[in-house]
Amino acid sequence: MANEIRGLLAQVSDRTELKAQLGAMNVVHIAEELEEMDKPEVVKVIRLLSKNKAAETFACLDSDVQQGIIEAIADSEIGSIIDELFLDDAVDFIEEMPADVVNRVLANVTRERRNLINQFLKYPEDSAGSIMTIEYVELKSEMTVASAFAQILSTGYDKETIYTCYITNAAKTLLGQVSAKDLLLSEQEKTVGEIMEQNVVFARTNDDKEELMAIFRKYGFLAIPIVDSEDHLVGIVTYDDAFTIQEEEATEDFEKMAAITPFENDYLKTGVIQLSKNRIPWLMFLMIFGTLTDQLTKLFEDSLAIMPALVAFIPMLMNTGGNAGTQSSTLIIRGMALDEIQTSDIGKVLAKELFVSLQCGIVLVIASYVCVIIFGEGFMVAVTVSLAVLATIVMSNITGTLLTFGARALKMDPAIIAAPLLTNIVDCGALVVYFVLAKAILKV
Amino acid sequence: MANQIATLLNEAERFVLRKELDQMNHVDIAEELEELGESDTLKVFRMLSKDKAADTFAYLDSTIQQSIIEAITDREIGSIIDELFLDDAVDFIEEMPANVVRRVLANVAPDKRDMINSFLKYPEDSTGSIMTIEFVDLKDEMTVAEAFARIRSVGPNKETVYTCYVIDNARKLIGFVSARTLFLSNHDSFIKDIMEPNVIFARTSDDKEDLMNSFRKYGYLAMPVVDSEDRLVGMVTFDDALTVQEEEDTEDFEKMAALKPSQNTYLKTTVFELSKNRIFWLLLLNLSVFLTGSIVAMHEGMLAVMPSLVAFMPLLMDTSGDAGSQSSTLVIRGLALEEIKLSDILKVFFIELRVALICGGVLAVVNCFRIMAFGNSFPLALTVSLSLYVTIILSKTAGAILPIVGKMVNLDPAVMAGPALTTIVDAVSILIYFSIAKAILGL
Numbered sequence: 001m002a003n004e005i006r007g008l009l010a011q012v013s014d015r016t017e018l019k020a021q022l023g024a025m026n027v028v029h030i031a032e033e034l035e036e037m038d039k040p041e042v043v044k045v046i047r048l049l050s051k052n053k054a055a056e057t058f059a060c061l062d063s064d065v066q067q068g069i070i071e072a073i074a075d076s077e078i079g080s081i082i083d084e085l086f087l088d089d090a091v092d093f094i095e096e097m098p099a100d101v102v103n104r105v106l107a108n109v110t111r112e113r114r115n116l117i118n119q120f121l122k123y124p125e126d127s128a129g130s131i132m133t134i135e136y137v138e139l140k141s142e143m144t145v146a147s148a149f150a151q152i153l154s155t156g157y158d159k160e161t162i163y164t165c166y167i168t169n170a171a172k173t174l175l176g177q178v179s180a181k182d183l184l185l186s187e188q189e190k191t192v193g194e195i196m197e198q199n200v201v202f203a204r205t206n207d208d209k210e211e212l213m214a215i216f217r218k219y220g221f222l223a224i225p226i227v228d229s230e231d232h233l234v235g236i237v238t239y240d241d242a243f244t245i246q247e248e249e250a251t252e253d254f255e256k257m258a259a260i261t262p263f264e265n266d267y268l269k270t271g272v273i274q275l276s277k278n279r280i281p282w283l284m285f286l287m288i289f290g291t292l293t294d295q296l297t298k299l300f301e302d303s304l305a306i307m308p309a310l311v312a313f314i315p316m317l318m319n320t321g322g323n324a325g326t327q328s329s330t331l332i333i334r335g336m337a338l339d340e341i342q343t344s345d346i347g348k349v350l351a352k353e354l355f356v357s358l359q360c361g362i363v364l365v366i367a368s369y370v371c372v373i374i375f376g377e378g379f380m381v382a383v384t385v386s387l388a389v390l391a392t393i394v395m396s397n398i399t400g401t402l403l404t405f406g407a408r409a410l411k412m413d414p415a416i417i418a419a420p421l422l423t424n425i426v427d428c429g430a431l432v433v434y435f436v437l438a439k440a441i442l443k444v
Numbered sequence: 445m446a447n448q449i450a451t452l453l454n455e456a457e458r459f460v461l462r463k464e465l466d467q468m469n470h471v472d473i474a475e476e477l478e479e480l481g482e483s484d485t486l487k488v489f490r491m492l493s494k495d496k497a498a499d500t501f502a503y504l505d506s507t508i509q510q511s512i513i514e515a516i517t518d519r520e521i522g523s524i525i526d527e528l529f530l531d532d533a534v535d536f537i538e539e540m541p542a543n544v545v546r547r548v549l550a551n552v553a554p555d556k557r558d559m560i561n562s563f564l565k566y567p568e569d570s571t572g573s574i575m576t577i578e579f580v581d582l583k584d585e586m587t588v589a590e591a592f593a594r595i596r597s598v599g600p601n602k603e604t605v606y607t608c609y610v611i612d613n614a615r616k617l618i619g620f621v622s623a624r625t626l627f628l629s630n631h632d633s634f635i636k637d638i639m640e641p642n643v644i645f646a647r648t649s650d651d652k653e654d655l656m657n658s659f660r661k662y663g664y665l666a667m668p669v670v671d672s673e674d675r676l677v678g679m680v681t682f683d684d685a686l687t688v689q690e691e692e693d694t695e696d697f698e699k700m701a702a703l704k705p706s707q708n709t710y711l712k713t714t715v716f717e718l719s720k721n722r723i724f725w726l727l728l729l730n731l732s733v734f735l736t737g738s739i740v741a742m743h744e745g746m747l748a749v750m751p752s753l754v755a756f757m758p759l760l761m762d763t764s765g766d767a768g769s770q771s772s773t774l775v776i777r778g779l780a781l782e783e784i785k786l787s788d789i790l791k792v793f794f795i796e797l798r799v800a801l802i803c804g805g806v807l808a809v810v811n812c813f814r815i816m817a818f819g820n821s822f823p824l825a826l827t828v829s830l831s832l833y834v835t836i837i838l839s840k841t842a843g844a845i846l847p848i849v850g851k852m853v854n855l856d857p858a859v860m861a862g863p864a865l866t867t868i869v870d871a872v873s874i875l876i877y878f879s880i881a882k883a884i885l886g887l
Contacts, residue, residue: 163606220683239682240663250693258773267778276802290759297755305751312741316733327722330701340709359719
């Protein structure tokens with residue numbers, strides 16, 4: 001895709017015309033194209049945008065581009081952009097900046113804004129408070145529909161959403177909510193109190209964002225009101241944040257299950273050192289843990305010396321166990337993440353996994369038996385290997401289940417505990433089962 | 445959480461229950477109904493207002509939906525289905541057995557029946573199959589006041605009134621206008637003057653994933669859907685998009701764990717179905733590891749001379765597998781979120797190469813000391829560590845490249861990299877191990 005803005009800058013010399021053309025563009029597109037451009041060009045374009053559009057574009061930019069802009073523009077310009085940002089975008093931006101930039105930004109915004117930003121920066125990471133915004137429409141229950149509209153008209157420009165309005169009393173306690181659709185379809189003289197929904201689903205500032213996500217997923221709301229410990233309405237989180245949270249949570253789970261410490265940035269924007277740092281501890285831990293496997297194998301060195309053919313089937317056993325265990329734990333971890341599986345379901349899940357492993361095991365037993373025979377090994381070796389496959393699969397599925405539930409019960413993240421650790425535990429188990437069976441059946 | 449409905453039902457407080465039901469959110473009603481018996485479900489369901497009954501119905505599980513449909517009269521069926529949003533009706537019908545479908549279709553209004561039939565024809569996973577038709581369309585020559593009049597008259601039956609689409613006389617999509625803009629505009633301005641002509645849309649034939657990427661990128665409340673002639677035919681709202689994203693993520697999780705994706709939740713899938721989804725990959729992987737086995741068998745002579753070599757095979761296979769899946773997971777996720785494009789293949793390759801050099805180096809050194817600490821000779825420790833280094837480099841670069849290549853030739857990156865990778869890496873790591881052992885230990 002060609003860069004539209006670069007084309008405009010080259011062709012159109014008239015400032016007013018340039019402004020008009022840029023004004024017609026979508027802010028997400030502008031941000032996307034700006035990220036490919038040089039700093040002086042970016043600053044030039046930002047200055048050509050209307051105050052409103054400049055702020056919206058700014059919110060969509062990457063933090064390194066944001067920093068570049070802030071460093072290049074005048075103090076008064078900083079104030080006008082940051083004051084125009086929605087509070088949640090401003091907080092997101094400030095969290096990514098180095099201290100000197102933060103100081104300069106905070107020195108140039110209005111005082112009340114500065115206080116709000118400081119207050120928001122105090123909410124713990126990943127809490128509802130840290131991602132909420134305060135630009136919501138607040139109504140009173142005794143207002144008529146007509147006066148509610150008047151209120152929306154006078155304040156709506158600066159609100160993140162006007163489609164769900166919240167009703168509070170004089171103490172700011174949340175009483176109910178009303179959608180713009182209901183307001184629109186009701187008679188003008190009715191009061192807001194009559195048409196509002198009293199049964200409001202809300203979250204608290206210290207709730208984890210995963211809990212917020214569960215509400216969005218369940219009810220499909222446009223926005224969720226956030227209240228403080230005294231039930232006072234303090235902010236809202238809107239549906240577009242839900243997309244971001246869901247994406248981040250899933251990415252985190254993917255990373256943990258692949259034994260990577262989760263990180264915030266895009267892959268291509270993360271440095272090689274950072275990428276390595278996120279992986280080494282896990283690889284190291286798993287490798288050290290693997291010492292156990294080494295030592296186990298050593299214990300049975302004598303058997304292997306008598307019958308070296310047994311070694312050929314070790315990789316197969318280990319892999320099959322790892323694969324089967326990962327299948328179980330992945331389904332359970334995902335089910336837990338989406339609230340489909342509760343801790344109390346452990347009995348049901350165990351029973352299921354047991355039967356599944358028996359069914360899968362039997363098919364694999366037959367296949368392995370045939371393969372070993374084709375390999376040219378005798379009947380007894382084939383029986384040993386096949387039985388070991390069955391035992392390994394059953395053990396892996398059960399271990400996968402127990403580890404996931406165990407992690408959950410201990411309030412640890414199942415994705416971290418179950419996925420990477422599982423393979424290693426299952427490997428040890430598979431080896432022990434194999435050697436014990438070999439000793440018993442083949443008398444080695 | 446106690447089941448409010450069950451409690452009130454047991455106390456035979458019909459009047460209180462009816463009032464309570466009126467206040468409750470339909471999602472909560474559906475959740476509680478799923479715990480009740482069939483006859484109780486039906487009893488409560490009939491107490492709901494027409495509107496609420498349809499909303500609740502859409503949130504019920506398909507087994508419960510089916511039992512309700514089988515228990516109620518033809519007239520009731522008609523009134524529920526006609527009240528459902530079209531996308532919910534289509535979702536419901538897709539899950540029903542043929543006889544139920546016939547009975548349902550026989551009892552809905554003819555125009556609804558035609559719509560349902562045409563929606564059932566959209567390919568699975570296409571935008572057409574998840575869109576709904578309950579959008580508000582406006583004409584560009586309307587005034588804001590006329591637009592409000594239209595929203596008031598059609599609004600109650602629309603899935604959202606907050607984004608309205610502007611069409612010309614040939615039903616071509618020419619712009620959109622948000623309710624916010626309408627609110628904040630003069631009542632006698634024309635729609636064509638306040639609408640946003642720069643409209644982002646999807647086509648009925650687009651894959652759901654493309655639709656999802658647009659939602660993520662633009663953060664819109666709803667996305668209009670047009671047919672091949674650019675005529676507005678539907679809309680997808682953000683709540684459906686959230687569901688799609690969740691399904692896509694789950695599918696990727698499943699594929700990477702060598703599972704055939706399934707539609708139902710874990711607890712509702714039968715044991716047989718669960719086994720069926722796993723056995724194919726298990727079997728394929730099981731058979732392919734015999735390749736590794738035959739490599740080992742070929743070197744049996746070496747193992748007889750130096751049996752301690754066997755002890756480090758698991759370590760090599762595991763570590764290289766872990767290292768490979770770290771890389772492939774990041775790349776697959778990056779591809780799914782469009783952070784990594786196909787043209788980035790070389791960039792990704794070099795990043796992973798350097799990461800592998802760092803990670804592999806650190807691990808190899810630690811590993812060398814670890815092996816010697818357990819009383820093994822330096823040449824043996826060197827052999828294992830060197831093999832480890834080489835296999836980590838190989839598995840990391842292969843893990844990064846395989847998903848991208850998979851995507852280039854239209855194979856699913858998640859499948860390519862998850863299950864296929866382990867098998868390849870295993871065989872190669874064992875081969876490397878024996879070759880290095882031969883060279884260093886002179887076996």
